[in-house]
Amino acid sequence: MVLELFPEPRAGRRRTPASRTGREPAASRPIARLALDVPLVHLDRPFDYVVPAELDAAAVPGCRVRARFAGRLVDGYLLDRVASSEHEGTLAFVEKVVSPEPVLTPEVARLARAVADRYAGTLADVLRLAVPPRHARAEAATRPVDLGLRDAVDDRTTSLSPRSTAEEWGAYQGGVEFLAALRRGEPARAVLTVLPGEDWPARLAEAVASTIHSGRGAVLVVPDARDLERLESALATAIGADVFVALHNALGPAERYRRFLRASRGDVRVVVGTRAAAFAPVRGLGLVAIWDDGDDLHAEPRAPYPHALQVLLTRSQLEGAGALVAAGSRSVEAQLLVQTRWAQEVTAPRDAVRARAPAVTPVGDDIDRARDEAAATARLPSLAWRTARDTLAGGAPVLVQVPRRGYVPSVSCVECHTPARCGRCAGPLELRSAHAVAACRWCGRPSADFACPRCGGRRLRASIVGSGRTAEELGRAFPGVAVRTSGRDSILSTVEEGPALVVATPGAEPVAAGGYGAVLLLDTWALLTRADLRATEEALRRWLAAATLARPASSGGRVVVVADGALAPVQALLRWDPAGLAARELAERRELGFPPAARMASVTGPAAAVADLLALAELPEGAVTLGPVPVGRPQPSESEPEERVLVRVANRSAGPALASALHAAAGVRSARKSEGTVRVQVDPRELW
DNA sequence: TCAATCCGTATC
DNA sequence: ATACGGATTGAC
Numbered sequence: 001m002v003l004e005l006f007p008e009p010r011a012g013r014r015r016t017p018a019s020r021t022g023r024e025p026a027a028s029r030p031i032a033r034l035a036l037d038v039p040l041v042h043l044d045r046p047f048d049y050v051v052p053a054e055l056d057a058a059a060v061p062g063c064r065v066r067a068r069f070a071g072r073l074v075d076g077y078l079l080d081r082v083a084s085s086e087h088e089g090t091l092a093f094v095e096k097v098v099s100p101e102p103v104l105t106p107e108v109a110r111l112a113r114a115v116a117d118r119y120a121g122t123l124a125d126v127l128r129l130a131v132p133p134r135h136a137r138a139e140a141a142t143r144p145v146d147l148g149l150r151d152a153v154d155d156r157t158t159s160l161s162p163r164s165t166a167e168e169w170g171a172y173q174g175g176v177e178f179l180a181a182l183r184r185g186e187p188a189r190a191v192l193t194v195l196p197g198e199d200w201p202a203r204l205a206e207a208v209a210s211t212i213h214s215g216r217g218a219v220l221v222v223p224d225a226r227d228l229e230r231l232e233s234a235l236a237t238a239i240g241a242d243v244f245v246a247l248h249n250a251l252g253p254a255e256r257y258r259r260f261l262r263a264s265r266g267d268v269r270v271v272v273g274t275r276a277a278a279f280a281p282v283r284g285l286g287l288v289a290i291w292d293d294g295d296d297l298h299a300e301p302r303a304p305y306p307h308a309l310q311v312l313l314t315r316s317q318l319e320g321a322g323a324l325v326a327a328g329s330r331s332v333e334a335q336l337l338v339q340t341r342w343a344q345e346v347t348a349p350r351d352a353v354r355a356r357a358p359a360v361t362p363v364g365d366d367i368d369r370a371r372d373e374a375a376a377t378a379r380l381p382s383l384a385w386r387t388a389r390d391t392l393a394g395g396a397p398v399l400v401q402v403p404r405r406g407y408v409p410s411v412s413c414v415e416c417h418t419p420a421r422c423g424r425c426a427g428p429l430e431l432r433s434a435h436a437v438a439a440c441r442w443c444g445r446p447s448a449d450f451a452c453p454r455c456g457g458r459r460l461r462a463s464i465v466g467s468g469r470t471a472e473e474l475g476r477a478f479p480g481v482a483v484r485t486s487g488r489d490s491i492l493s494t495v496e497e498g499p500a501l502v503v504a505t506p507g508a509e510p511v512a513a514g515g516y517g518a519v520l521l522l523d524t525w526a527l528l529t530r531a532d533l534r535a536t537e538e539a540l541r542r543w544l545a546a547a548t549l550a551r552p553a554s555s556g557g558r559v560v561v562v563a564d565g566a567l568a569p570v571q572a573l574l575r576w577d578p579a580g581l582a583a584r585e586l587a588e589r590r591e592l593g594f595p596p597a598a599r600m601a602s603v604t605g606p607a608a609a610v611a612d613l614l615a616l617a618e619l620p621e622g623a624v625t626l627g628p629v630p631v632g633r634p635q636p637s638e639s640e641p642e643e644r645v646l647v648r649v650a651n652r653s654a655g656p657a658l659a660s661a662l663h664a665a666a667g668v669r670s671a672r673k674s675e676g677t678v679r680v681q682v683d684p685r686e687l688w
Numbered sequence: 689t690c691a692a693t694c695c696g697t698a699t700c
Numbered sequence: 701a702t703a704c705g706g707a708t709t710g711a712c
Contacts, residue, residue, distance in 0.1 A: 034700080047700040070699040071702040087700050671697075 023093055026056035029081040032094050035109070036069055036076035037124045042667035044122040048085040049094045059094060062102030062109075064134060066095045077104045077127065101139055103131050103264055105281045107319055112279070114314050119682045120601065120659040120666070121304020129300060130279035135257040168203060171195060174346045182207060182287060182322055185214035189316065189343035191334045192326040193579055196357040196548045197515065200326065201227075201234035204289055207324055208270055209238045216286025217269030219315070221278050221308045223295035224507075225250060226493055231272050231291070239270065247273035247280060275300055278311040288312040289324035294331040294534075294541045295507070305681055309333060328548050328578070329541040332534075332589060333596050335582035347579060357576045358519065358550035358557030361387075362565035380477060384520050384560045391558070392481055392499040396517025400474060401546040403526040404488065404505045411438045412529050415457035419529055420450060425626050426592045427646075428532065429460070442646050443626035471503040486510050506542040515551035517558070524563040524570075533594060537585055540569040540578060547573065593648065595683060599655035600648045601662055602684035604631060606640040609669075609676030614645060617665035620657035624648050640676070646684075658682070 033046040049067050051059045059065065063078050073095060085091060104127070112126040169175035172192065181188035194200050208218045222228050225248055232246050245259040245268050263271050264281040271280035275298050278288075290298070290309055298308040309325065316323040323343060325334045337343040363383045380388075388398045411420045411429040420429040420438065427442030429450075438460050439446045450460055475483035482500040486492040492510035495502055502510060506527075527539040543561060551557030563570045572581035590597040603610050610628060619625075628643040649658050662680045669678065 031700095036700095038699090040699090043699070049700060067700085085700075089700065091700050 023052040023054070026051040026053050026059070029083055031082045031085045031091070032059055032065070033079045033082060034065060034067055034076040034094070035079050035104075035123055035127065036067065036074050037127070038069065038074060039122070039124065041122055041663065041670040043670075044116070044124070044663075044667070046079055048087045048091055050091045051081065052093050055094055055097050058097040058100040060100055060102050061106065062104040063100050064098035064103065066098060068092050068095055077109070077131075079104075079109055080106075099134065099136075099139060101134075101261070101264075103134070103260075103281075105264065107285070108279055108281050110318055111311070111315050114318060115306050115311055116304060117656065117663075118310065118314065118659060119304035119306050120663040120680045121306075125303045126306070129276055129302060129306070132256045132260050133253055135254045138254045138258040139261065141258075168199075169206065171352055172346045172348050174344055178324075178344065178346055179207060179210045182210040183213050185216055185286060187286075187316065187320050187322045189323040189337075190325070190346045191330070191338050191343045192324060192346040193330055193348075194326060194328050194548075195348050195353060196328075196576060197550075197552065198328070198356075198548070199234075200291065200328070201230040202238070204231060204291060204324070204326060205234040205238035207287060207289060208235060208244075211287040211322065212239060212243070212269055214286055216284045216321070217282040218271075218287040218289065219277060219280055219282050219285065219312070220270075220272040220289045220291070221275060221298070221312060222272070222291045223297040224274065226491060227291060228272060228274065229493065235270070235272065242268075244268050244270035244272060247271060247277040249274060249276070275308040275311075278308045278315070285315070285319045285321040287322045287324060288316045289326065292327045292329075292541075292545075293325055293334060294327060294329060294537065299685065303679075305683075305685070307683065310683075313337075327541075329537075329544045330578040330582040331541075332537060332582055332586045335579070335586045336596050338579075339583075339586065345579070353576050355554070356552050358547060358559045359553040360547065360559040360561060360574050360576075362561050362563055362570050362574065364562075364564070380474070380520075380522075381560075381562055384522070384562060385477060387518050387558055387560050388478065388501070388520060391517035391556075392478060392501070394517060394556070395497075395499050396514075396551075396556075397495055397498065397500045397502055397512050399509060399512070399516045399519045399546055399549060400501060400503045401506060401509065401519065401521050401542070402503060403523050403542075411460045413452035413455060413457045414459040414461045415452065415455045418452055418454040419535065420447070420452070420460055422447060423449070426594070427626065439629075441629065444629035474501060474503055484510075504546075506545065509546050509549055511549060515555070515557060516549050517551060517556060519546050519550045519557075519559045521546060521559065521561040521563070524561060528563070528567070528569065533589075536569045537582065540572050540581055543569075543573050544576075544578060593650050596652065598648055598650050599652050599658060599682070600646055600684065601658055601680060601682045602644055602646050603662065603678060603680055604644040605642060605678035606676040607643045609674065609678045610643050610645055612674060612676075613662075613665050613669055613678045613680075614647075616668050617661045619647065619661050620649055620654045622650055622654065623658060623661075624650075655682075 030051050032049045032051045034049055035046055059078055061078055061080050065076050065078050066073050067076060108130055112130050113123055116123045116126045169179050178188050178190045204220060211218045222231055228246055228248055235244050245262050247259055262268050266283045271277055271282055290312055293309040300306050338345045363381045391398050412418055422440035422445055424445050425443045427440045429438040429447050430441050437446045437448055451458055471483050471485045478501055484500055484502050486504040486508040491508045495510045495512050497514045521543050528535055547559045550559055561573060569581060603613055626646040628645045631642040631644050659682050666680055
């Protein structure tokens with residue numbers, strides 16, 4: 001088509017600055033395809049502009065630009081420079097190149113588009129997560145290192161001895177082969193379940209060392225700052241402190257941008273960090289890795305709510321990079337990767353697991369008040385109290401894991417504590433008020449005729465979850481023993497050897513030098529009766545995270561779990577078999593039509609708007625809607641009550657169609673300026 | 689018949 | 701948001 005670059009100013013139409021100044025288009029590839037930062041869903045696509053000759057040199061793919069869009073100056077990224085445009089109408093000029101720094105690489109742009117599509121979100125939203133805000137001073141101050149220096153760095157990192165890495169991985173079936181494939185630059189994919197007490201940061205660092213040996217780069221994501229610190233120090237040992245950068249939310253804007261630039265400019269080929277680092281622009285990516293993918297922190301709380309695991313897997317697929325999903329436990333998502341043969345299972349043989357694991361004993365909540373006055377004070381079962389006492393007497397630290405209070409109240413069988421599920425859609429039941437009939441959280445159906453599938457019981461009770469057990473209470477049971485606490489407010493990374501009672505909430509357990517002599521897992525009902533799909537998997541994940549810090553049974557390490565030994569997650573803990581539990585959970589999810597076997601999305605907003613969106617959406621065949629149900633969270637006063645509908649497709653393969661149908665419907669509503677904001681969420685948190 | 693205004697739609 | 705085109709309305 002013919003480019004109309006200099007439209008005659010029409011009567012009544014204000015002349016643009018471009019035509020007034022008579023700007024000329026750049027001589028070659030004058031068209032810029034821009035991704036503009038506009039929030040409207042129906043405008044989620046590239047727009048073509050003309051690059052004026054004076055911006056020719058600066059307007060490079062990936063740079064930040066400003067352009068006039070619908071009469072306003074908006075920010076955007078230059079995706080590409082091309083020779084001609086498909087656009088029928090006249091094209092406007094790019095107004096300004098904010099900086100010629102190419103911050104959005106083609107690979108990351110493609111990844112962001114794929115993630116937006118997967119989560120029914122907009123590219124602009126994903127780019128906000130992927131590219132940190134510009135910091136002009138940081139950009140000017142850090143010039144790219146010269147090429148000579150970079151070569152020197154590469155020489156040093158590729159001269160690592162291969163022997164140092166293979167040995168520890170040799171404890172795992174398929175481990176050595178996985179590392180060897182990375183060294184050859186092959187896109188090997190593994191789900192690694194680490195041994196009890198494993199020095200996992202060292203193992204991840206070895207995988208990275210193998211990858212950079214092949215001349216490729218790596219991206220590693222961990223849940224939180226504490227894990228990141230451990231990984232950083234392992235990496236500093238394995239590959240050197242100056243060949244990687246760490247990205248996390250606690251960094252200030254200048255430092256964050258400085259480190260981001262080190263990666264995007266190719267000064268470093270390895271980036272580690274928390275979830276946003278999954279998007280880091282690493283050149284020649286050879287490996288993506290995630291530690292403990294079951295941790296909630298991997299889920300981004302901002303739209304479109306992508307999960308770091310999904311981002312990394314997508315990235316591995318798009319860039320032909322290897323993938324490592326490593327954890328002490330196993331999520332159903334990781335299990336799905338194994339069962340679909342997308343990734344190779346890398347686990348240790350059973351006898352190696354047994355040799356390293358502590359002895360695990362389940363105990364009922366039997367407090368023998370007559371015999372153990374001190375135990376009764378702390379509401380500790382007798383065996384738990386005696387185990388702790390003996391361990392402390394032996395001079396070793398004791399870890400006590402106590403769940404945080406405040407989980408969503410759920411409903412379970414009075415007789416056997418099995419969480420109650422809806423008879424129609426198998427969603428979790430909940431009680432909205434004390435006298436109400438329990439109703440399904442997903443589809444809203446009241447459950448008047450409950451019958452427990454496990455024991456046939458017909459009565460329900462609201463589980464009282466969360467714990468009021470305090471460190472002082474526990475300390476009183478062990479007079480004279482130092483009590484240390486680690487929790488939300490102050491998290492300890494490590495504790496020294498020697499007798500001490502360490503009380504921690506899940507995820508905040510300090511590592512003990514030499515290992516804990518004993519680990520007590522208390523108030524397990526709080527974890528097991530959570531009203532979400534992951535309750536079982538999550539309970540085991542948290543128990544294993546604490547239990548893995550204990551010494552092996554051969555060195556006296558013991559774990560006491562206060563729970564019914566017949567329950568599946570407790571069994572899995574006793575046998576140290578997270579893969580077995582994950583397989584069982586996945587089979588159950590398949591049977592019930594739950595994610596990740598099926599795919600679900602939630603649509604939340606004012607009732608009329610939710611109904612409107614669903615009426616517009618051309619849902620894929622077989623899609624089922626559940627609800628609407630009123631949204632539980634407190635409403636800001638003055639606003640309409642909100643509702644939520646879940647949409648489920650039984651087959652994961654219909655997932656892209658589901659996301660695109662909801663995105664398209666949201667686009668139509670956005671174009672029409674329909675009343676009410678509707679939030680669409682794929683893989684919604686409510687299900688976790 | 690024409691111009692002022694309204695409304696829907698595209699925004700490069 | 702704002703800008704445009706087509707439809708609509710109202711006065712001549």
